[in-house]
Amino acid sequence: MSRAAQQQPAARPTLEAVAARAGVGRGTVSRVVNGSPKVSAKARAAVEQAIAELGYVPNQAARSLVTSRTDAVALVIPESVAKLSSEPYFSDIITGVSAELAESDLQLLLVLVRNEHERERLTRYLTARRVDGVLLVSVHQDDPLPELLERLELPAVLGGRRSAQETLGYVHADNAGGARAAVRHLLSRGRTAIGTVTGPLDMEGAAARLAGYRQALAEAAVPADEGLVAHGDFTEHGGREGMRELLARRPGLDAVFCASDLMAAGAMQALREAGRRVPQDVAVIGFDDSVVARHTEPPLTSVRQPTEEMGRLMVQLLLEEIARPGRFRRQMVLPTELVVRDSA
Amino acid sequence: MSRAAQQQPAARPTLEAVAARAGVGRGTVSRVVNGSPKVSAKARAAVEQAIAELGYVPNQAARSLVTSRTDAVALVIPESVAKLSSEPYFSDIITGVSAELAESDLQLLLVLVRNEHERERLTRYLTARRVDGVLLVSVHQDDPLPELLERLELPAVLGGRRSAQETLGYVHADNAGGARAAVRHLLSRGRTAIGTVTGPLDMEGAAARLAGYRQALAEAAVPADEGLVAHGDFTEHGGREGMRELLARRPGLDAVFCASDLMAAGAMQALREAGRRVPQDVAVIGFDDSVVARHTEPPLTSVRQPTEEMGRLMVQLLLEEIARPGRFRRQMVLPTELVVRDSA
DNA sequence: GTGGCATTTGGGAGCGCTCCCATTTCGATG
DNA sequence: CATCGAAATGGGAGCGCTCCCAAATGCCAC
16 A cells, blocks of 8 residues: 555546635636636636645646647757757857746747658657647758748748748848958958858858858958858858868968857967967957957957847747747848957 | 638648548557557458558547547746856757657747746646656746646656655756866866855755755865855846846855856856956866857856756656556766866 | 616537557467 | 457546636616
8 A cells, every 4th residue: 555655646636626725617727827817806816816725736738739839849959969068059059948948838849850750750759749839040051940840830940041032931140241341340450351251051041141252342342352252151150160271372361350259269279380370360240249259369349149038039929930830931131240358 | 612622721631531432440540550469461451552652640639539648748837037048058968869759749838927927827737738848947935836736637747846745757967066176176176265156046056056065164174164155047137137246245256166068158257247367366167068158258168968968868768667666766866077168 | 566778607529649458360270 | 160368449437727607686767
């Protein structure tokens, strides 16, 4: 019997138990729990007391079964991200998302997708509609996930977008504008041979940053030189490689705009390696203004995008979409801002 | 009617539908889906085909309702952590946890608890048993959460522990050993006035690092000097403040052991501010060997703890506990290792 | 006191699944 | 070919909730 007692740890009270205790019907308890106004003050009081006495907490599975809502949303971070800690961008998104989600009563499901197997798992999961909505960051042009989301008619908001014709809702930063501001700043400081290390160009954000770089040069009537463009992948390693390449091709360059802070950090390593001083010989500007920008030596001038805020906004758009599905998809572009430190 | 069609987007097939299509009973389909061996090859084939044709995916809510399992675990990161991105430790834990969880079929619920309100929300959530188990990191001595978990008899594993008498399962690093190794290294390099900036001492890990520091000095017969101990909080800001304090009290110190990399980074700022060179005037050692250690100038010597691995192990212990609740709680201590770079 | 309307209430039906048991089917053996 | 135990199967019951409708109650005006 002690064994039996052990096996049955205090069965949780059900709606029915609360109803019995409060001397009302199930319907009334349900109404109180869900905050319906159609309940008399007396009944509400009785129910609330019963709930408190019994320590009643609704069973979400039962609720889900009938409402087919889950009160959870997934934040999907795809591939590439070997370690979250080396990608401050994602950490900041998570922080913002989590903060905003806590204010509604939704739970955050974090899904890191590293390989095909995990992507399949996610597909199954989404097909089963185990979340009310999805936040998807770091979208690549040929990413199959956005299409899946559309097909499933699952509310979704992207961080970034696939293209300018994006059909899903999204939040992203003014990438081209930020890049332009960075390059103009370099020009204004008298730099003339300005290179860039791009992000992966199958990401619209990275492409936009490159476009902004080119625009700024064109505006200033600086002749385009493809030798000054190296392709990276947003990682530190990519930044280092890109910078080495640039240095090999155009030893005379005097500034570089990197499409992420991480790449800028890598570029600075390559510059140090090559005996160039920052900013005296080569000025460096990054993008994101993430935590690494304050820790490089010298501290990094960077284009700030409000990453955490973007996480919050993504949640807000998603909640709207969940509330009235299929309505117009909101798409937001947030301003960026150049934060000048010592590297440029 | 187009409106009606719009409202009912392709109702998902149920178990029953699969059963009908395969010409078998519900029970058989359920057995196939759940991998029971008690199914004839013929029936299994028929069911699998029906599942494929219909695109059947089980409804988790219905399943949960009867099994009272949720196939999800929560990773709880409490308070303090203003921004995930500035705390690489947590990002690494998340990475490990997520990777390990993906291999079983569990989902990861990320819960950042920043304030009392969010803690209440979590309490309600756990009381409702909306997860099968909980991973709790950054445990403080008086944290009410571990007790709640015990009371609820919810499988749980801690990252760190409340004390040496911890009753819950946990995974942590050999903090004292790591600290000892760090200080011994400083002594071996001829440093004699070695200070420390501690973490929050209501965390066992931080206390153990301080204890290790003291042990190493005692072993070497260096007289204890409380003036060389400053209290921090694991943050960069705390490290800067702690270092300033130390410098004010013991201007002659020639080394400092910081209980986290972040604090070491802060300490290095304070040292630079004070015109001290690292490592010539003052050697610095951190703890964690997180991503920041590779980015300080000079690169930081640090005590490595296998953070990501710890996340994975926490999941493994949790799965064991979920599988056979109430069995002995496993407690693991992982070795640390000094990674020597340029700061010491 | 009566009628009529609005408000409140109770509880049946049903969401999709697993559990379990009674029944059927199969296969081996004598 | 009959018999028996093992293996496979079907389907009722029930998990705890919301939805909804019919019934009860309350309130006001006349």
